[in-house]
Amino acid sequence: MKTMKITELIKTRRNVKQFKVDPIHEDTLNSWLEAASYAPNHRMNEPWKIIFVGKETRAKLNHKTNFGNAPIVIAVLSEGSVTALQRDENVMATACFVQNFLLAAHEEGVGTYWSSMGAQPQNREILNVPENDDVIGVFGIGYPVEVPNAKPRTPITSKITYLS
């Protein structure tokens, strides 16, 4: 795949629904996670945690499409905190971490599927999530069977306000 500019990478990443069985090497995956950890984060607290979801746990989660049969499933957590502001900031930083990861995978032609099912109480339990942590998402990762078309976005000018 030819190298894409970051803006092109951002615009061409899609939420992939169906994956090929082709494996992804652990080292490669870890290199994307490591790159993702350069995300902005307040006071360098690096609030993200990654859980590799194995076969048995995955079966217990009983996802409607089995994460599109992705060869890899991970959950990304954001560490809880004593204050609401700090917790929000942790979620913000972890969302930045996730986007970095999604783009690093996409750059190598690997697709990702974001499921919010991990936030449900029964799934938190299955994933053994510490009480105060937030589940940002459970992600299927693999080579896409097909890449959906981009859903059109609202013109950004309609989202901008200028203050004097």
Ligand SMILES: Cc1cc2nc3c(=O)[nH]c(=O)nc-3n(C[C@H](O)[C@H](O)[C@H](O)COP(=O)(O)O)c2cc1C
């Ligand atoms: C916080 C969050 C939760 C999401 N949860 C789900 C989900 O449970 N199931 C799903 O199919 N997509 C989920 N998505 C993916 C969105 O549906 C997807 O990003 C959106 O439709 C835009 O498509 P695109 O990512 O291909 O541009 C989630 C995305 C975010 C940011």
